[in-house]
Amino acid sequence: MSAAAPEPKANMGQPVPRYDAREKVTGVARYASDQQVSQPAFAFLVTSAIARGDITSIDERGAREVPGVLDIFTHRNTDDLTQTKYGQQGGGASTSIQGLGPEIRHDGQIVAMVVADTFENAREAAYRLKIGYSEATPSASFESAGTEMKDANGIMSVATQAKEWLSTGDVEDALSKAAVTVDAEYSTPTQHHNPIELFTTTCSWQGDKLTIYEPSQFVFGLKNAVAERIDVAPDNIHVVSPYVGGAFGSKAQMTPRTGLVAYAARKVGRPVKLVATRDQGYTISTYRAETRHHVRLGSDRDGRLVAYSHEGFEITSRPDSYSVKGTEETAHLYSFGAVATKVNVVHADRNTPGFMRSPPVVPYVYALESALDELAVKLRMDPVELRRKNDGMKDSFGKEWSSRSLMTCYDQAAEAFGWSKRNPEPGSMRDGEWLVGWGCATAVYPTHNAASAARVSLRSTGEALVQIAVHDIGTGAYTVIGQLVASELGVPVEKVRVELGDTLLPAGPVAGGSVTTAAAGSAVLKACAQIRTRLIGGASSGDGAPLAGVPDGQIRLREGRAVAQDGRSEELAKLFERLGQNQIEEYAEFVPAGASSNAMERLYQGKPTFVGGSNGEKLMYSLGAEFVEVRVNQRTREVRCPRAIGAFAAGRILNTRTTHSQLMGGMIWGIASALHEKTELDEKRARYVNDNIAEYLIPVNADIRDIDIILVPEIDNEVNPVGVKGLGELANVGTAAAVANAVYHATGIRIRDLPVRIEALLA
């Protein structure tokens, strides 16, 4: 055991190394752009130089002079591409802005694609393409004239199906009577996923059959959306995506490039490969939109909350109403008393935002957890004790939690952190020229579930194969699915082969909403149970069966044998031989309670269904407590984060190693969202300025020091058959508030606009 592979506690599985580890450290793993196709042509995108207006001219002459140019695709020769439906809920397209013009709806919109025999020629020709525009003044963001604000009520968001804003009691009355109140505004910036793998697509036609190699978090979604876009039968499309080089939500939907590449490959009559540039990635896919928040909290003198009001504002594109509506999650987090929530979307001349790791909770929990810290300061109360005071198994709406280990997380993390040594006075803790600040906040993420199918087979040799079109985007899905099969069928994990990320496999849900293990795992359990039934039925009957007559319920599959309670057993190979088979294969479909009866059919059509979170009979959430230390240099105001500790409870843990990595990576994401990440916007041109990964600050190794993860045992048998709550999107929630709260503790300066920058601390 090591820090990376913690000792399992109760209800936790072994930290077996990643299934795909060897492929990944030897360079053998074939990501989409690594797939070898014969004689590919290369595509290069041209994106718009303005944010709003029209294309007035296209001069292709210079571009066509470049030898090797096969074709140039613009709005003039692509109008038979179908406008597909925008899929705010995950299926379908990431935006309704799909055409290549002539109307320009945002900066960096794809306006042309050049296809040539080599990458070098395609790139040169793309630079030579001359596009003329008539430009109108764009509206960039909240501050700009010409935006349009709408109440987001009734607009479905993926995580929440609320039609009405959550409210209970009379918030205004409760606030007016509250002994202590906080009334504050917060903001979070534009952020881009920036997975290290670029947005690539390779399309190859064999007759009327299309193969798409693209990193995807939802191969069935992509297959069906592309089918609609290029008007072919979905059955003729095969999406291959066994490895994804980071995604974080950016590869969950069909973006405009895919249909275009498929279309081009058909036109030029050979495979076409596109590797979009890093800067193009900022506008041809989605992002986390900037948000604003008005939060009001009221409590009595002892810190018991009596009112919570939260109004959010989110930027979106002109035509699409993407919004994350995190109040649907925050409103359940504590026993608030009266609650009032509302979210508005603000339409601007921007590309359509989309899912980015923990979409609803990251901005909204930041605002709430910051406001709680402000309340604790006003109450002169320890922020942990304030959370304890308002912790409870029922929310303000009378709904119960399936399980809630929040305060256990707080207590274990506080203990490990040394929180009891904290002097609450701002600026009171120093180390030489460094002001030391300690802060904490809650992490929370809804436990979703979704429909999934799975196929499992077991051979007489004890080798097993499991196939599901879910996706390992770095999460460890290959590994934990293999572990589940191994333990269900009683075979060693090394003997389980796992195939994921391919539309030839049984359908699985989008790798979103931290749903993969719950959904795929439930389907795997079902398929394994079917195999066990057949095997065990055979073991207990038939001539010469060593276990003849043993009731089926008393036979288990263990270590490659069927074993009765009394210790008698039969080897798998013998059992198969007696059954006259050398393998048993079972296909299973799992549809969670609360999902529509046609959820499986819809899944095969590329439409995801989500249940869980706050939508079921009980509240189902993963929870955690995060503590961070910041050091602010007294003179330069440089902010460092030398250590962070998080304790998390997320039901059953299948593998402590992959879990640890997910949570550790998540906390680093959280630190980054507090201290580093912001896509800067040119307000005048509605254009992203730092659209590269040197100027868009993602943490480098030297930014990160000690990150400690504590896994808190928790058992919850209500969430789903596997008992897992989902944790890929848990640990980056709340961290930004913990950091900002620590900065306040260090300096006495309350930062309400992320990221925390030196200039704000110089005041």
Next chain:
Amino acid sequence: MGFSMSQSEKPGGLNRRSFLTATAMGATLPVIQQARAQQAESAPADPRAPVDVKLRINGRDQSLRLDARTTLLDTLREHVGLTGSKKGCDQGQCGACTVLVDGTRVLSCLTLAVMAQGSEITTIEGLASSDGALHPMQQAFIDHDAFQCGYCTPGQIMSAVACVNEGHAGTNDDIREYMSGNLCRCAAYPNIVAAINQAKNEMRKA
């Protein structure tokens, strides 16, 4: 060995030094003219005409005809079929394309293939021994779960090997600093530091 390759063996008489000198003088043209001259004495220089490039990659010689603008990264990925080196930015910001050139870590996206002639190029595919035994750094990355999606990993591992060989893996702070040219969006950083600490001892023993 690339080290022992004599000047005369270098295709087109082109080596890194003369190429760099040429560019330093603000003229890349002579290079291309040289290459071009091999094919047609009198025709006007066509800057896009393919050039013959000889590379030694993972101990094997490769003869290629390439557009002179082809980067070492695209050469590996698109022309040699070695896709272990990754393109994460194509502009020297992420480190996913890191390979070793004569033992030194180099960003292959910022290196033209023609510049790498006469050198020994090692990619992630050339790190494990031919019998399949992993390099200690590869094993350490597995042991410490020093990756998630794995996309930055080939670059991290090549960089880590060089970091140790450079003598920059003495302390955790050194490792963090000298590994900061390799971005990991999955944020496996603490595990990468742990992996390098494990591997550096084994590399010393070896």
